[in-house]
Amino acid sequence: MGTRWQIHTLSTGDLLLPGFHASDDWIPTHAWALTNGTQWILVDSGMPSVEELHAKWKIEARGGGADHLRRGLEAVGTTPEQLTMVILTHLHFDHAWNLELFPQAQIVVQRDELFHAIDPVPTQRIYYAKPNYLPLLERRRPSGLRIVDGDTTLLPGLEVMKTPGHTPGMQVALVSTSRGTVGLVADLGEEYSAWFPADPRATKAPSNAMRGAFRPGSIRSESEMTYSASMARVLTRADIVVPAHDDRIPRHMPEQWWAIPGETV
Numbered sequence: 001m002g003t004r005w006q007i008h009t010l011s012t013g014d015l016l017l018p019g020f021h022a023s024d025d026w027i028p029t030h031a032w033a034l035t036n037g038t039q040w041i042l043v044d045s046g047m048p049s050v051e052e053l054h055a056k057w058k059i060e061a062r063g064g065g066a067d068h069l070r071r072g073l074e075a076v077g078t079t080p081e082q083l084t085m086v087i088l089t090h091l092h093f094d095h096a097w098n099l100e101l102f103p104q105a106q107i108v109v110q111r112d113e114l115f116h117a118i119d120p121v122p123t124q125r126i127y128y129a130k131p132n133y134l135p136l137l138e139r140r141r142p143s144g145l146r147i148v149d150g151d152t153t154l155l156p157g158l159e160v161m162k163t164p165g166h167t168p169g170m171q172v173a174l175v176s177t178s179r180g181t182v183g184l185v186a187d188l189g190e191e192y193s194a195w196f197p198a199d200p201r202a203t204k205a206p207s208n209a210m211r212g213a214f215r216p217g218s219i220r221s222e223s224e225m226t227y228s229a230s231m232a233r234v235l236t237r238a239d240i241v242v243p244a245h246d247d248r249i250p251r252h253m254p255e256q257w258w259a260i261p262g263e264t265v
Contacts, residue, residue: 004036004157009253010069011028012046013062013064014029014062028246030245040084042087044088044186045095045098049067052064064097066100069101085105088108091117107136111147111149112162118133157175163185165217166187166188177254179257180257183237183242185244186244188227195241216231248261
């Protein structure tokens with residue numbers, strides 16, 4: 001038996017984005033706290049505060065910010081000071097803010113993502129901000145910043161898989177639990193409907209034409225083919241996937257366990 005992790009889902013706030021999703025104008029965002037019984041790891045670090053979001057992006061929000069993230073960590077039994085590592089799936093503002101909470105932790109990011117944050121494709125310029133990526137360059141390497149290039153084993157039972165699609169340096173955390181491997185996919189298919197577009201449990205608008213396929217997100221730097229290939233590759237390793245912007249995800253794994261909402265496992 002290898003190392004088995006516990007995964008706690010953290011709500012990091014909600015964004016008001018009218019028309020972005022068909023189901024609701026409020027878009028939930030999530031991060032995940034992992035523990036193997038001796039150490040704590042964070043996957044993604046949440047979004048800016050309500051005030052920051054309104055000032056810089058003119059976006060209305062609920063929650064968000066460092067205090068909200070701290071309360072979420074404390075609710076599952078840890079604190080920012082206890083974290084030894086923060087894995088950033090990508091550097092968009094709603095997933096990679098609040099890093100000032102973790103001066104002692106090692107931040108893990110893909111090399112291509114760091115370069116893309118500095119010089120993104122034009123359609124993604126709005127999603128990156130200097131206050132969240134420039135401080136990374138000031139961190140001591142490798143203790144404070146670990147730049148990886150491709151699939152990497154970080155700890156026993158914990159890997160990252162490079163999955164270009166949403167961004168060039170998107171990475172998914174693969175986490176081993178007592179019930180199987182969880183793919184914390186974040187924005188590589190940010191809702192279940194992207195992973196199961198023909199299943200009525202995953203989407204209100206199932207499409208038989210999409211059976212056995214994926215529906216890549218509209219925010220992407222890569223081609224639809226590259227995005228879909230990354231999603232398919234994740235499913236070669238993960239027993240379930242957990243997207244970041246869907247409120248139907250398990251809150252505590254492996255105790256809660258489903259591939260599709262409404263599935264009995």
